[in-house]
Amino acid sequence: MAKKSRSRERTPSMRQQRQEAERRRGRRRRGMLLGGLVLVLVVGIGLTVRYVQQRNLPIRLQGAVDNHYTLGPPGAAVVVKEFSDYT
Amino acid sequence: MEGALKRFEGKVQFVLYPFVLNSRSEVATEAALCAGEQGRFWDFHRLLFRRQAQWSHIVNPLDRLLEFATDLHLDTAALASCVKSDRMLKLIKADLAYGASLQVQSTPTLFVNNERIIGARPEVELVRVIQQELTRAQRPTP
Numbered sequence: 001m002a003k004k005s006r007s008r009e010r011t012p013s014m015r016q017q018r019q020e021a022e023r024r025r026g027r028r029r030r031g032m033l034l035g036g037l038v039l040v041l042v043v044g045i046g047l048t049v050r051y052v053q054q055r056n057l058p059i060r061l062q063g064a065v066d067n068h069y070t071l072g073p074p075g076a077a078v079v080v081k082e083f084s085d086y087t
Numbered sequence: 088m089e090g091a092l093k094r095f096e097g098k099v100q101f102v103l104y105p106f107v108l109n110s111r112s113e114v115a116t117e118a119a120l121c122a123g124e125q126g127r128f129w130d131f132h133r134l135l136f137r138r139q140a141q142w143s144h145i146v147n148p149l150d151r152l153l154e155f156a157t158d159l160h161l162d163t164a165a166l167a168s169c170v171k172s173d174r175m176l177k178l179i180k181a182d183l184a185y186g187a188s189l190q191v192q193s194t195p196t197l198f199v200n201n202e203r204i205i206g207a208r209p210e211v212e213l214v215r216v217i218q219q220e221l222t223r224a225q226r227p228t229p
Contacts, residue, residue, distance in 0.1 A: 067178060068102050068103060068104060068182075069102075069103050069123065069128050069129065069132075070100055070101060070102045070103070071089075071092060071100070071101040071129075072092060072096070072097070072098075072099050072100040072101050073097060073100060074100060075100075076097075076098055076099050076100040077098060077099075077220075077221055077224035077225065078095070078098060078099045078100070078199060078200055078217055078220045078221055078224060079099070079100045079101075079102060079198075079199075079200060080088075080092070080099060080100070080101045080102070080197060080198070080199050080217070081102045081104060081197065081198040082088065082101065082102070082103055082104065082195055082196075082197050083104045083105075083106040083182075083186045083189075083191045083194055083195065083196045083197075084103070084104075084105065084106060084194045084195045085105070085106050085107060085108045085109075085112050085194040085195075086105075086111075086112045086115040086116060086119075086135045086136065086139070086143070087108065087109060087111055087112045087115070087139070087143045
């Protein structure tokens, strides 16, 4: 017959429980901080992309009026170029 | 857009770049450019937007577009032959490439001189940007 084990399962002391809770809180706080940082990063990238799209492109817009349907006088002070799709 | 243009008649030039996003739009653009061969580009262009619900969901909308051409009293046989020849595709592809070089990714995208405007905007905003550009252009250079 197998000998009955004398070792008893140890229950964590109050101090250990406190430390564990502290660790858990710390992990949660770090997780939230990381999530916040990722969110800020994503929003930042989005805003940067938007800014780059919106910025002026002075040189690359020159020309390219030929062979297109236009309204208004050629050589006007303001030229509006519209890229549109029918659907 | 045309409302804003009317307001600045004689001071602003409007240039249209078809920016085709799908095969239905490609056929419609070809048809509009082919209508242009008969001197009716703008009429056809306006009709395509006005009657968008009648054709834009059809996989091959050419027959429906030819009905529009009939309404405009165009030579439909010539228009159909023009569209089927795909001779306007070169122009369409060139505009797509030009748009891509300007980082156009969605429609409508407007450039008022060099000012980029993405998405449909209220007329009042377009008027404001055009006015701003006109003022800038009229300012004497130092």
